[in-house]
Amino acid sequence: MLTQRALPVRPDRTNSLLALYHDGLARHWPASRRLAGHALWAAGRGGWSPAEQLYLGEQVRAHGLSMRDRKGLHRLLNGGAFPLRVNPLKNKQLFAERGHGLPLPDAWDGRTDLRHWLEGQQDIIAKPSFRSKGQGVERFTREGALWRSGEKRQTAVPLAVRLSALARRGGVIQTRLPTHGALADLSPGALPTLRVVTCVDGAGVARVCATALRLSAGGPRPVDNFNAGNLVLAVDASGRCGPAWRSGGNAAPPSRHSRHPLTGAAIEGATLPDHDAALALAIAAHDRFRDGFTVIGWDIGITAAGPVLIEGNWNPGTDILQLVEGRGLSQSPLGALYRDALARLSPDVWRSARAVEREPR
Structure with a gap:
């Protein structure tokens, strides 16, 4: 997935957060990059998705931050995200x-024998790395000599092989917390x-x-x-x-x-x-x-x-915050801190932003 910064030709001044974000891009981008941002906006790459429009009302959206826009904004504020x-x-x-x-879940350290670690476990969670929104997370529970995940049961040996492969790709295997x-x-x-x-x-x-x-x-x-x-x-x-x-x-x-x-x-x-x-x-x-x-x-x-x-x-989601608070992000204390952080960005940071950016791993 790419980061895409769509730039409206006429920014909406009622949304103070988006106005500051879009003005910063327009002020520091060269003409060619502004045109690219306008093209993304015309293609519908900015603003609210149909799903967001279902659960966020018009008044919330008027002062809110969409999923499409927040990623480009967060990438400016969080320079340590890439690679x-x-x-x-x-x-x-x-x-x-x-x-x-810090208090973290107990997890296999990747150095000891995984099958030996599994012998002391009854209920574990396996999480792939570089994923979000709970994608790919699996739970395994011990049932006698077998481990169950959903309707599938297997012994510790094939489970250890599978989990070792996940760990080599950056995933973690943790004790499930009560x-x-x-x-x-x-x-x-x-x-x-x-x-x-x-x-x-x-x-x-x-x-x-x-x-x-x-x-x-x-x-x-x-x-x-x-x-x-x-x-x-x-x-x-x-x-x-x-x-x-x-x-x-x-x-x-x-x-x-x-x-x-x-x-x-x-x-x-x-x-x-x-x-x-x-x-x-x-x-x-x-x-x-x-x-x-x-x-x-x-x-x-x-x-x-x-x-x-x-x-x-x-890149924390702001949709659930806006849903439960019943207001757009720009009207919240978090929105005020976002505006303050954007105002403190150096011209070099603004100029380094692209209309479309790859996400190097």
Whole structure:
């Protein structure tokens, strides 16, 4: 996938964030690059996708940041993202190494015998590297001498061969973490994660700017991602949960739920355990990974043993934040920090941006 920066001929001044972003490109780009950006816009490479228009209302979109536009913006703010092989927020093995000392899931270290490590495990998660949105994640559970994934069962030997190949491609094999008891009925099938977006302000301090809690709706996939049919909701400063939204896919708008659609457990009004500790962990993580990254979206697992750092995202999605907050990004505290960060970019950074950029691994 490429980064494409579509540039409208007449920027929409009602959206202060997009206006600043597009003005910066137009001011620093040569005429040939501006024409390329205008051509991308005319071809529909910027703005809102049909799926986003389904679950974000017109007023939110008027002040919002689309998936098509945020990637080019994040690539300006997060210069450490490429090449991907040295990006610790994309290379999962590098993330585990850089995050040493932070609370991370127990994982196979790649040096000891994998079959020996598997002997001490009952429930594991395998994640491919350089993937996002829960793509390719698999769960394996022990059943006597066999390991089960979905309807398939196999012995430890072929499983170890398969997992070793995944690890050689940069993937990780982790112990599956138990969900905090207070959330067991709210996230059946997958560990719930709190998405915490942190951004470095003008004084160089990493701040929590936005949060959204993701819950599994149930089902066979061991992920809680919204686009996989799961739930997302806002959590206020005290840790109190709002109503949840469930993705309707690409054909229907999201549905609103005050109770879990599978278990019936109350979502709205529930209290998120370890809320403050999860936010503190996100700040500590950004301090560890701050080199090259102004804004990071953290996934913090809410486990029985406390908050655990699952992963960081250099290009965090803003769609779920805008959905649960009911406002466009430019109207939020996170949007204000984005504007401040864009205003601090040097002319060289703006000039280095291209209308179309490859994503070297």
